[in-house]
Amino acid sequence: MSINRDKFGALLFLCLALIYGYYVRDIPLLFGDEDAPFNARTLPNAVAWVLGVVSFAQLVLPANREAGSLLAAFRGMKWKPVIMLAALMIFYGLTIRYLGFLISTTIFLMGGFAVLGERRIKVLLGAAVPVVFVFWFLLSQLMGIYLAPGDIFEMLG
DSSP states (O other), X not given: OOOBHHHHHHHHHHHHHHHHHHHGGGSOOOTTOTTOSSOTTHHHHHHHHHHHHHHHHHHHSOOOGGGOBHHHHHTTOOHHHHHHHHHHHHHHHHHHHHHOHHHHHHHHHHHHHHHTTOXXXXXXXXXXXXXXXXXXXXXXXXXXXXXXXXXXXHHHO
């Protein structure tokens, strides 16, 4: 049996579903929610099962002849934007504690838009800043989730 890109993708998603489904058990439940019909584990369990069933079906059903080989699937891909976006995600993870949610997320979104081809600074600012502030407002004001301003602001006073 040769493996093509469809089968390879299905195998990866099946592994993801199995790992995700295994760790769903670690989600803590509130007292008395163990026997509730809907709790913190219900939706993640459903996602794991649906992903597992669909990927398993894709894996065992006959292969698509147009799918091509696995090596042909990776030829001609643009790896530079992928690597730059991965570096941006690492940068975001490293700076969110120091710069805070607002600044770090704005830089991340503007950098991501720039990597994807947008060069006009007005568009970059006009797309990133409102999204960040609306998301911050939803999280901190409406949902009551505390978002630390960042170590840099604490050092400034």
